[in-house]
Amino acid sequence: MTNRKNRQFLLTSRPVGMPADENFELREVTLPDLEDGQVLVRTLYLSVDPYMRGRMSDAKSYVEPYPLGEVLQGGVVGEIVESKNERWQPGDVVVGLLGWQDFSVSNGRGLLKIDPSVAPISTALGVVGMPGLTAYFGLLEIGQPQEGETVVVSGAAGAVGTIVGQIAKIKGCRVVGIAGDDEKCAYLTHELGFDVAINYKTTADMRAALKEACPNGVDVYFDNVGGEITDAVMSRINFQARIAICGQISQYNLEKPDLGPRVFTQLLKSSALAKGFIVNDYAKQHKEGMQQLGQWVMEGKIKYRENIVDGLENVVEAFLGLFRGDNIGKQLVKVADL
Template identity: 70%
Template sequence: MTVGTSRKILLANRPKGMPNESNFKIIEERIPEIKSGEVLIKSLYISVDPYMRGRMSDAKSYAQPYKVGEPFVGGIVGKIVESKNDKYQEGGYIEGRLDWAEFNVSDGSNIRRLDPELAPISTSLHVLGMPGLTAYFGLLHIGQPKEGETVVVSGASGAVGTIVGQIAKLKGCRVVGIAGGEEKCAFLTDELGFDAAINYKSTSNLREALKEACPNGVDVYFDNVGGDVSDAVLTLINFQARIVICGQISQYNLEKPELGPRVAGQLLTKSALMKGFIVSDYAPHNKEGLTQLTKWIKDGHIQYRENMVEGFENAVDAFLGLFRGDNIGKQLVKIADE
């Protein structure tokens, strides 16, 4: 039996606009004893993801809002340190949606076993997990890129965008990334093989820069960002373009929704499709997606980068960093050694 205490991060109150440290609270609890059928999990890596911002608000959405005074919940990789469940052995690694805590108790229904031989276990929080599947399903099922087409990705240097661009390259497309910063753009073109990358922060005319980078127009737009960036891309879409709405990070922290150019007219004259989605829409295909992504990783066709912050007490700041644009690749928080 593990004895000791576990820190846990709660939602203290709902943010107005940009979240900050005061919206969170760290408490310390006694590690509970597990019952028959349960396991005790020690957190190793915490995933911070933009969608969690949505759950901090109480607006209706696909994800239930976090409750004030209750734990933050998100993707965590951990190690089983005690088991009263036949399906999980002590010492095994798992991934699941768990409380942001140093230790979690689970009955096994919200976790999956990881094979550390297959790939580093932390990848189950990105390329071989939710963000990887998000990229895979969004691009292939909605975007349906065809060889020779042009695919534009916004938020291109993040956990999802990096995978989207690389899959699009594997499909024979011209791939143009939009990201905020020279280092991010260099990473996309020099390390991930994007055909072009545009630093929207230093570009005075994004539309002109995009036009130059997309001489044949835009067939697929994979949007993680929304706002002005998307306004510019949408002016350049081709007939029967597909616009994949994966995230709208530019809008999450606005105190009031902003107005923008109406898009329906452009969709109409271009016979274009715009579709929002959440990765769970494609849950029946998860196995296919993970198998393919694993193969691409093993074959060296997909690269990834982890941006690792250390220490449980830094998880909140790592999350806030997503909205500052701190991360290149997947932002993770390391809680303990494997």
């Protein structure tokens, strides 16, 4: 490895409100030589995910804050291009938590080998990766959807929401998705089989729209967004309903916590259960989840879409697009060809 260049994105200041370019720095460094036990991974795809916003702040959360002045971290599909670790060979394609950079040096821990002949390698960051598992365990373990019940999912056109709705259909539920534009809504109902999709940006009275979409009330709510949308769904929640709290993207960029009707009163009136979760709460069952998701994809029961931006230099822009709702399905950044 002689003087190979590496571009990398650092977090240089903590965003207040919506993150902006000034919070990040793109710099170019020379790659160090590998030490024994290390591998060099060439980045092929980077994942950008809403939860990363939380890591950019230093508030207490379920993941550690990103340290300032260091390379940002996220899900990466890459190729091993050099190895001083006998477990890994050049040419291996892997997925793991690595840097927002062209090349990452790793000791190999936490890397998972993927087989490019089974499915497109990018799906390891999407439908059969973390977002797919998040949908799988959040819906099935917390939501416990029963045949004939009504499942509502917010952020329905995103990487997680698209999978939640399709699994709920597999389980025989009525599925109502909430999304932010008509193209997304059409995708949900025409391509993914959702029963109803509601465009919250053009719907004046969400409570009335939900009442019409859910004549028997809401048995399971899979929440990716929080805020006013969640208030509206909670007003239709059924006795002993289950609410899987996966994300609260409407809140992540607020400087002060948003205010709204107290949700505990609604949980109380309905004997309903609400549970926050992260995919790692179900780490012991991840293998089972990946197998089931892979099988459903092969059988055509789960479709997926990826929104791919080209070039490492566009990763911040791709990340910010998550909060504008630019993407349908999983947002990825393609950094290099295999």
